[in-house]
Every structure is written in C-alpha cells, then in structure tokens.
Amino acid sequence: MALIQARGLSKTFGSKAAVRGLSFDVVPGSVTGFLGPNGAGKSTTMRLMLGLDNGEGVTTYDGVPYRELKQPLRQVGSVLDAKPFHPTRKAVNHLRMLAASNSIPNSRVTDVVNLVGLGDVANAKPKTFSLGMGQRLGLATALLGDPGTLILDEPANGLDPQGVHWLRNMLKTLAGQGRSIFVSSHLLSEMALMADSLVVVGRGTLIASGKMSDFISTSNRNAVLIRVENAELMTRELRARKAAVVTEPDGKLAITGMDSDRVGGLAHELGVRVFELSNREATLEEAFLDATGASEEFRASMGFGNQGAAFGGPMMGQQGYGAQGGYGDQPGQQGGYGGQPGQQGGYGGQPGQQGGYGGQPGQQGGYGQPPPGYGAPPPPPHDTGTSQDGSRRDGDTA
Amino acid sequence: MTGALRYEWMRIRTIRSSYWMSALAIALTFGITLLMGLSISAADLDDEFDSVDQVTTYIVLAGASGPFIPVMAAPFYAVMGVMAVGHEYRYGTNKATLSAIPDRVAVLAAKCVVLVAWVLASIAITLLLGMAITWLLLDNPQFGSHLVRPLLNYTGYCVGFAVAGMGLAALLRNQTGAIVAALTWPLVVEPIIYGVSLAISETTGGGIGKLTNLLPSSAGRRSMFDPYEAIAGFGNGEVWSIGAAVIVFWLGVILVLAAGATSFVKRDA
Numbered sequence: 313m314a315l316i317q318a319r320g321l322s323k324t325f326g327s328k329a330a331v332r333g334l335s336f337d338v339v340p341g342s343v344t345g346f347l348g349p350n351g352a353g354k355s356t357t358m359r360l361m362l363g364l365d366n367g368e369g370v371t372t373y374d375g376v377p378y379r380e381l382k383q384p385l386r387q388v389g390s391v392l393d394a395k396p397f398h399p400t401r402k403a404v405n406h407l408r409m410l411a412a413s414n415s416i417p418n419s420r421v422t423d424v425v426n427l428v429g430l431g432d433v434a435n436a437k438p439k440t441f442s443l444g445m446g447q448r449l450g451l452a453t454a455l456l457g458d459p460g461t462l463i464l465d466e467p468a469n470g471l472d473p474q475g476v477h478w479l480r481n482m483l484k485t486l487a488g489q490g491r492s493i494f495v496s497s498h499l500l501s502e503m504a505l506m507a508d509s510l511v512v513v514g515r516g517t518l519i520a521s522g523k524m525s526d527f528i529s530t531s532n533r534n535a536v537l538i539r540v541e542n543a544e545l546m547t548r549e550l551r552a553r554k555a556a557v558v559t560e561p562d563g564k565l566a567i568t569g570m571d572s573d574r575v576g577g578l579a580h581e582l583g584v585r586v587f588e589l590s591n592r593e594a595t596l597e598e599a600f601l602d603a604t605g606a607s608e609e610f611r612a613s614m615g616f617g618n619q620g621a622a623f624g625g626p627m628m629g630q631q632g633y634g635a636q637g638g639y640g641d642q643p644g645q646q647g648g649y650g651g652q653p654g655q656q657g658g659y660g661g662q663p664g665q666q667g668g669y670g671g672q673p674g675q676q677g678g679y680g681q682p683p684p685g686y687g688a689p690p691p692p693p694h695d696t697g698t699s700q701d702g703s704r705r706d707g708d709t710a
Numbered sequence: 711m712t713g714a715l716r717y718e719w720m721r722i723r724t725i726r727s728s729y730w731m732s733a734l735a736i737a738l739t740f741g742i743t744l745l746m747g748l749s750i751s752a753a754d755l756d757d758e759f760d761s762v763d764q765v766t767t768y769i770v771l772a773g774a775s776g777p778f779i780p781v782m783a784a785p786f787y788a789v790m791g792v793m794a795v796g797h798e799y800r801y802g803t804n805k806a807t808l809s810a811i812p813d814r815v816a817v818l819a820a821k822c823v824v825l826v827a828w829v830l831a832s833i834a835i836t837l838l839l840g841m842a843i844t845w846l847l848l849d850n851p852q853f854g855s856h857l858v859r860p861l862l863n864y865t866g867y868c869v870g871f872a873v874a875g876m877g878l879a880a881l882l883r884n885q886t887g888a889i890v891a892a893l894t895w896p897l898v899v900e901p902i903i904y905g906v907s908l909a910i911s912e913t914t915g916g917g918i919g920k921l922t923n924l925l926p927s928s929a930g931r932r933s934m935f936d937p938y939e940a941i942a943g944f945g946n947g948e949v950w951s952i953g954a955a956v957i958v959f960w961l962g963v964i965l966v967l968a969a970g971a972t973s974f975v976k977r978d979a
Contacts (some may be wrong), residue, residue, distance in 0.1 A: 362808075362809055384809065392809075393806075395802070398725060398797055409721050409724060410717070410810050412716035412717050412719075413713040453806060
C-alpha cells in the first residue's frame, strides 16, 4: 500500500515543455483522479512516473523509484495503452508472459482473468477483442501482481456502461483495501463518482491537487441564487458588501462572496421580498472547465463565427458557460481566461508550486485569443459590457 | 535477469511467427539440400569439385560454401531478430514489458540470449537434416574436421543476422523499416557497392577493390567458403584472410547491436 510521491516531474520534447515541475502525492486508501485537457501532459506524467520516459524529477513508491523496484508488478500495476498486447498471442499467454517476469504464479493469471470477466475468452486471441475487452485485459495486467498501487491511463475508454460501473466499483473496492489508485479519465461524471482526490494539470503544470470537494468548491459556478422583487436595490447593497453579483438570464441574481444566510438576512433588512433563495453547486465538469479553460492545448474550431456568449464557455475561448457567461466583471471573480494558468498560488498546489486555481481579482490574465471561426475575443472585464453586435452580453452584471 | 529470461522465453514460444520463420528457414534449406543431393552426379564431382570433402560441405550447407547460392535461412533469422524487438514497438507492448522489467539492459540481453538459443536450435536441425540428406544421397560422404570451419561460420552468419535484425529494430523502432533494412543491406546494398568497387578497381587499377573487404555481410558470407582461398579470391584477388572476414562480419553485427541497444536504453519507451 504505497504512498506515491511525485516531485519535480518535467519533460520536454524539443523546445516544447510537456510537463513542468509537477509535484503531488497520491495517498493510500484513495482513488486519485488525474485530470487535464488533451495535451496537458497526463500520459507523459504517467510514463515519467513509471520510468518509461526520460525526464527530470523523481517519483517514489514508499520511497523507492520505480526502476529500483525488485518485482515491480507486485507493487505497482499500470495500464497506459488501450490495447498493449500482440494481437495473435492468446490473452492468457500474454498474462503468463508478464507474470513470468515477476515470478507470479500462473494460478494468479487465472484469478485475474476471471476477475476482469475474460474467463471465457482467456484462450482467444486479442485481435478479436473489442476495445472494452482490451481494456479489461489491460486491467488484468495491472492487477496481476496484486499490487498496492495502480496507475491507470483512461481505463474506462471503450467500456460499456456496465463495464464502467464495474470498473468504478472495483477501483473503489481496491482503494478501500488501502491501495493507492491513480487514474486519469476524460469522463468527468465518472470521475466525480469515483475519485476522492484530484490532480489537475494544464499545459504541463499543476493547476490543482487535493480533495475533490475542495476543488469543486472553488468554482465560479458555486453561487447563491436569489430571485427578489427589487433586484437593482439588492444588487447595489450586495456589492456594497463586497459580494459579486451576476444577473442570470432568468432574472435571478447569482451571488458569490456571501453565503445564503447572509444574503437572506440582507434581503430581510432591506425589506425586499424574496421569491427564491437557493445554493447552486458546481459540478466537477464545471469546476474542471473553469480551472483548465486557459490551458487547453488543442481547441476545436466549429465555425460558429460571431456567436458571442451564446456558444461561449472556456472550451471555446469565449466568455462564459453557455448562456451564463460572465467571468471577471466584478471584484472577487476570476477575470476570464487566456492567461497562463497557475500564476497565483491559490487552490491546493504543493508548497513551492506555482499551481493555483482561483486567485485574486483582476490578476488572471484576461482573455485569450479565440480559435479561428469565433470572431474576436470578448472585451476585457472592465469594458462596457456590450458585445460586438451591440447587444448586451449574457452574463453581464446587473 | 532471470525474470527477463523467463519473460522472453515465454514471449518467443507464444507467438506463431517464431515457429513460421524457423520452419521456413529449415524447410527452404532442406529443399535446396535435397535438390543438390539429387542433382550432383559423379561427373560433377570430377568437374567442379576438388574433393568429396568439398562436395559434402557444399550439400550439407545447401550451397553456402560456394559463391553462387546465398544462405537462404539468414533473412528469416534476421526477420525473427527484428520481430523480437519490433513487435514491442508495433503493438505498443514495450511499455508493458518495461513496466514489468524496468532494467532495459536485462530486457535486451534476455532477448538476445533467447533469440540466439532459438536460432541455434533451428540451425542445428537444419544441419542435421543436411547431413542426413548428404549421407543418404552422396556416395561415401566425408563428415570430417573440414566441415567444422564452414559450419561454424555458417552458424555464426545466421546468428549474426538475427542479432543484427534485433539491433536494427531497436535502432529504428519500426518493424517494417527494420525488416526492409535487414534484407536490403545484404541483398541489394552490399552487392551494388561490391560491384561498383570492383568495376572502378578494374577500370582504374586502383586499390578500391580492397574496400569490399569491409562489407560485413559479404565478409560473413565469404567466411564459410570452402576452399576459402580459391573461392574468396574470385574476381578480386585482394581479399583479406578468413580470420579478418570473420572479424569484419562480427564488427558489423556488434556495431548495429550496440547502436540499437543504446537507443533502446536511452530513449523514451
């Protein structure tokens, strides 16, 4: 049951830095999700952790680097590729071959084949396997040595819903036995159900590391929603108390920087009739997009042209999420995206890291250039709040 | 290292191409030996060979002790060598392999040891079959000490091809490219260099023909000629000794293997 400690992991390809000074811990007894946009350096990081790539930094498993482990499969199981096997070598032989290298008995091969549900096709050639079956064989490989640590790169890819459910339960069970599980995935909804902690990277740098609940709590999408009779008065008074207020399309006020008790109390003091008061909690996906919007390596271009905030959101280099939009216009907000991530300390980074999610008003670097086909970027946070076509932007503050 | 050997032994035994390649090498050589045994007559013995010793060697080695018939088995062993490493890259199993055995030197050494053992076993079968055919079809064959040097160098030539194939795959990290390189170098590139060098040498009278001694595959091929001096000097007259030929061949093999090993150990998986 190993404590994984990654320290100063760095890797460059030519002049391009794929991973820059990553440091984090993966503690036993937990599933730690590894998140980041495409090209963020997740797979490279995992290869560095396993000594497969040459780079800087060191990863230790209970203090021992991977390359110094005597029988590594008995201590660290890993899956880095979807189908890492010869297509005509029988599945059982693939496992026996790997087992032989670490003096693992053949009886264990039978066990793991049955464990991952491939017992009926153990003597089949993997060229006939679906992607999901290939993933299961990969997982069998990782579990071969009954290791205390698992490092899995996108293990849910290709699995059907039952397979994903099975994987989630298995990983949580394994973590419950005290093992360290480090797993990357693009399936954020699945990760939200599976992971206890997160390591979030963007463009090779650490954005966040810590408990998932802490990560989600830092999202801009967390807010107090209130629908009141006199919104203008309420907004003015809230801002006077340093709260950030955004008017939602349906007329509700989304308030950050003040909890619902205080908001309700203020409405009462002002004599404002309250029709609705609730807390809006961000999802992992929202928090993730919030945190990594600026650090996407590759952005899709769908040719929406000047659609403004209606198609906005960090994925597109626009101003907000869907019709909500509205970063950075107020003190205490995060001021948009496009700047370099991790410049402000902030959430969860390791001591000495630049990591950092969240941050102070007006310090987060403004808006990046949008991808081709999206027209000009939205105006900076201190503009007049009018979009290019002259209409008022969704998400502008009231 | 023992773990790596167990892994590699399991690897080579659980893949069809290992058996196919060996079987083809053995069958092709056996076929040529059989044809030779059937076709060489008493008249040939008088006309083309100096002694029964030479004929025996010639048939046992499927013509490899003469200059005109290439060592048919060698390309198959080269492809086996390529596959020993090339499969790792082609199917992405190198990460699984190196995760199981982080010591890359041990991985490559184990591949080399097991491959050589496998090829030696195949060659042993080939030579035993060749001797059996010769014994059956040739009147009074001579299986004396004169066979030792050509047989050893034949074996070394085949093993060298296998090892060089492995080195090429580790160097190029591309199975197809390594197979092409392993086959075109001895079958196309060296003959062209050889021919051009000799042509220039004969035209200009210079000593450029001596450079052909540095062609490793040709040197390895030459090392199994019987009788060496008579055949190796064919068309040249400036060939180095048999010992030098063996050294040049193995230097070439070691050079390729060393380059491949360096790449395998140093580069990212």
